[in-house]
Amino acid sequence: MPETPVRNRVDLSTITPSIALGPLDGRYKGAVETLVNHLSEAALNRDRLAVEVEWFIHLTDNSVLPGTSPLSAEQQQKLRDLVTHFDAESIAELGEIERVTVHDVKAIEYFIKRRLSIVGLDQLSELVHFGCTSEDINNLSYALGIKSAVEEVWLPAAQKLLDDVVELAEATREIPMLSRTHGQPATPTTLGKELAVVAHRLGRQLTRIRGTEYLGKINGATGTYGAHYASVPEADWQQVSRTFVEGLGLTWNPLTTQIESHDWQAELYADVARFNRILHNFCTDVWSYISIGYFAQVPVAGATGSSTMPHKVNPIRFENAEANLEISCSLLDTLGETLITSRWQRDLTDSSSQRNIGVAFGHSLLAISNVQRGLAALDVASDVLAHDLDMNWEVLGEAIQMVMRAEAIAGVEGMDEPYERLKELTRGQRVNQERMQEFVSGLGLSSEAQNRLMRLTPGSYTGIAAELVDHLK
Template sequence: MIKRNIFKNIGPLDHRYSLRDEFKDYSTYLSEEAKVKYQATVELALVKALAKRGICSQEVATQVEKAVKEITPEEVYKEERKTKHNIRALVNCIQHKVSEEAKPYIHFTTTSFDIVDTANSLRYKEATEELILPTLKELEKLLMEIALREKETVQVGRTHGQHAVPITFGFAIAEYVSRLGNTIQDIEESSKQLKGKIAGAVGAYNASHLFFDQPESFEADVLAELDLEASTHSTQIVEPEYITNFVHYLTSCFGVIANFSDDMRHLQRSEIGEVGEYFDEDQVGSSTMPHKRNPINYENVKSMWKEFMPRMMTVYQDQISEHQRDLTNSASSRFIPEIIVGLLSSVNRLIRVGEKLVVDHDNMKKNFAQNKELVVAEPLYILLASYGHPDAHEVVRKLTLEAEETGQTLRKLVQTKEELKPYWEQFNQKQRELLVNPEKYIGISVDKTEKIVKSWSNKLDIELTG
């Protein structure tokens, strides 16, 4: 067993972001040890299918199953130093642990990437089911709870960085409930589409056809042991679009949480101060300014996204393989687990931060109050137009300029303009109330928030407390 001080590792995922307990869960599916384990599991599935067809005995399958349980990455890597071939090294290590009778049936009729691609599909599929989806749904549930809690908290809307018409903070969070929910569904569906292959060196079943009249049926038997289906067409590799689509949706999900983090980061600006990260008693925000409380967690998520999002370009490039296969994806595809770990690390960070999210309701009211009187420009213009004013937008635009110059409110100015009084008199009580109380001009923010949360709670089978 190789033991290494984590601070001698090169990759920051392994020394900076591996110090939390959840990293042990990542390694179950995404480590080099896991990769070897899953490849050995595919070799075992092959022998089990052979035994079921009477090509080898059940005793052979039992021996191989025992050997596979004993395989370690250390011995495989040691063997690879001799073979200069990772799958041949794995096969040799399994063969070293079984009888002479069993040895011929290990890796029988297969090529290396029957094992590699099938093992990757299997581990990414299981990682999705057991790790990725539960973690994402935990964040989704947290966002749902925040959205419902703050569904009536009035917040000024912002477009282009400028104050717009009001919404509620819960409505703002509901945006991310929906966007994250969509990507969760996409990840789940694309993971179910991950395929395997037992089709041989060029995908034409040349070797297996020597023994089976219907080699595709044999392939299906092997993959059924792993709860996988075969790629529609294979060369030496599985069609790359399955894994490309899967990683694409992971990357898209990363973009959603990066956008959320960016929004939360900006809302923590000193001049805005509408939300805040909980700071521990001994936490330091700046090495030189003791008063600072930097939004480090949200900034970290965006920083991680900046690192891993561009790697999607490499995955797209790995779609290209000359003729029946070249080796140009053999190194680059090994980094896909890092994309998954980067995403999960960021999602877990947001869960920890979100559980202690501080909403400053006073600052939200103060920020809204800055331009609350100008907010009525939109409903005023629309109401004037609805009652027949021929140029309502231009009239209200000029009124806003006058309001800014004189300090008068729009609703007061409207009532002083003789040409506008007839329109004002036609407004009903509800319409006038919106102009007097701009904080009520939030549309269906509350209802929409509830609707979004309920919909995604049902779609994703997330049970909310309270």
């Protein structure tokens, strides 16, 4: 075989500033970059630093160890300044330390110890990381980062999307629409009511997510406080642990192995994934409504729909959202499945897994952004909706046979086999207004019932669909 010709190309991995490998840090960075402040490696290290500093202050505030006493307000502030002033130089220094320690949490400990002289606390250098295993710091740091990411970034974005769907449901509550069950014409509804169903489903998941318990522990190498009681047996270490965890705004987990069991994470990811899947279902429905003309897409000036077909305005926002929701769900499912399992008292599978939490939330956040942008570019094609209804008079068959049943129960003669008679009239065939009204007028209904049915149209046969939207309030 001929040799492949050598191509002289620039090695893109050597370019400065570095080129992102993944789309969340490259093409889509603008939509998800707020998560960097919560779920990046740098954010994790900042939270680790915060946990170590607060543990140091907590131990001294409560004089847990003999020879310690509360720090001055100035000393506490200087320690906390290590966290508030955590910047690019701090990140670089931590990287240098970790290259020596080959241990990320140990690097944090040394980073703090280097600065104790500034605070005048050299004599308490061994209080840094006292009684802690790495997982004591890590579990609390991840909990803080995930909590802030969910509460400050993901939930507000998800709520804004929900608000947009609710607003659209309110605006379209009266617009009649042909339903399709099994893809076939069915009892009419209103566009607003169908949007309200989606909003209600999404809202329930957000309520669950807002109620998430973020658990944490600080109890030593195997969760027994062994080193704590060996070194300071007179302290109430469970109380020290509980008040510290709760002081961070987390829920104390009293029973763990070396690791906090991550069950709360699995619960949260299942709820977020369920939100994603409901949103995915919404995307496929909107995509389908666009394809049959129920929604028109507002063209964006200068944008290209197809590289070869100039007429096209593609529903790319909803397609992009579908893909990103699927990726997010796959990652969330994997995290939920793997994090709740740890061999005996500890293995390190969670260490690598948890570094993908930001990626999982990033793809969900990107999808939410795309759906919002997609919805903003939609116009309701009321004329198409009305025409579709007018072409499907057979959907009134349900109403007519039910009226016949009610008439039969009331003692009106000639109302036998209502279902079968409507089935013969309508099943598998189109029935227009004239034919349907001719059928109704020949049934021998009471005058009130006949008049009611003669006034009924596919567009007015929506029950209380518009009223049901009020449940969103």
